[in-house]
Amino acid sequence: MIDLLEGRFFLAFIALLEEKSFSRAAVRLGYVQSTVTTHIQQLEKISGQKLFHRYPRGIELTEAGKVFSKYAYQYVHLSQSLKESMNELDQPCGTIRIRTQESFFLTRMLPFVQEYIRNYPNVNLRIEQGSYQDILNGVLDYELDFGIVPQDPNRQDILFYPIMEETIVFAASEDIARKVRNAGFQILNDQLFISNGTSCLYHTSAVGVLKNAGIMVKDALELPSLEMIKQYVSCGNGFALLPEIAINNELKTGTLKILPFNSKMSFSHGLIVHKNRELSFTAKSFQSELQRFLWV
Known part of the structure; x- marks a missing residue:
């Protein structure tokens, strides 16, 4: 299977998954819609599984698609890490995906984010709001670089790094x-x-x-x-x-x-990372900066 897979297929898959629409995925990638459709069809042919349900209101992952999504996110993450390593970066750049509770972002993270963006303008922070379970699922599915949760999940597949008491x-x-x-x-x-x-x-x-x-x-x-x-x-x-x-x-x-x-x-908020996720140079730098800023 691996010799038939191409990186653009994974990118099309993730764009469709996140945008929930072939047309919006095409706009995001700079393609015409038929190109996205073709890439998804190629993935389904290679995997031998239907990955998306198509409905008039949009798309949803099939069970096979849910399994595939974990590997797609891992592929994109590894590609970004490889790009950073090959460029021998002396300044962080690229995208970091984080999910946290709204209250924690507004009361604790917002000042940090403002400072971080000023210091590292080449880093794109994609911060999402979610419940505890949403955050945990995003990390387990390799969708996120980091989650921020109010307590240690106590799971063998999750690393927990305390950042502050609340x-x-x-x-x-x-x-x-x-x-x-x-x-x-x-x-x-x-x-x-x-x-x-x-x-x-x-x-x-x-x-x-x-x-x-x-x-x-x-x-x-x-x-x-x-x-x-x-x-x-x-x-x-x-x-x-x-x-x-x-x-x-x-x-x-x-x-x-x-x-x-x-x-x-009180709750001990902390960063969570999938145990098997290889953090990029930029992600490691972000983690260090956040812990330095918030730890009290």
């Missing part, structure tokens, strides 16, 4: 916080709990702490962004579990208050 607090409006001070935590049984969703580790931790305090979460609301959660809670609509650093301004202005639970919650 304190998490329950927050609510002044009105709800006053009711808690006057009547106790039991009033939260009648309040809406707001989070990024059940796939978020913060949500899971919150439910455990609340249960230990005799509070059962009867009504929960999933919101997609940190800013939406803060705004919703500030209006007196329920309470949420948030990184303490994310609400510093709201605490100063009094629009949010920390609910005084006895249990202190």
Whole structure:
């Protein structure tokens, strides 16, 4: 099989996978659409498997396509690493793909990214938002160079590099916080709990702490962004579990208050990398810079 495979076939596969459209994949690669179609047909012929389901609304990977995608990403990654090594780079360049939770990016990574881009203008940082499971899957499928997660996955196929500790607090409006001070935590049984969703580790931790305090979460609301959660809670609509650093301004202005639970919650955020992924010179440099910037 290997003597029939060409690098442009892998590039076409990844472009189609990520763009979900033959026309958009063609634009991304600078091809006409028929060229992308031909490359995918060649891959399917060589592999002897159908790699994509074609639907009017777009495309989806078949089971064979999901298997193939892992190797396609590895091929592109190795090609980039080889290119860097052959050029004997003295400055990082190329693309680094990272996935992290939105709250961590906004509160911790954004200042680093701004500094890094200034210092290394030839590096293209492709940063995506995702849940814990999204991040882990991206690393396991060789789709990402790095993931940033709030705890060690404790898997033999994943390397975990701690970068910082994060304190998490329950927050609510002044009105709800006053009711808690006057009547106790039991009033939260009648309040809406707001989070990024059940796939978020913060949500899971919150439910455990609340249960230990005799509070059962009867009504929960999933919101997609940190800013939406803060705004919703500030209006007196329920309470949420948030990184303490994310609400510093709201605490100063009094629009949010920390609910005084006895249990202190913290997470050890870290970079995760697939054990079998050979990091490029640029990726190693990025990892070193990020750990230096964030580690406290």
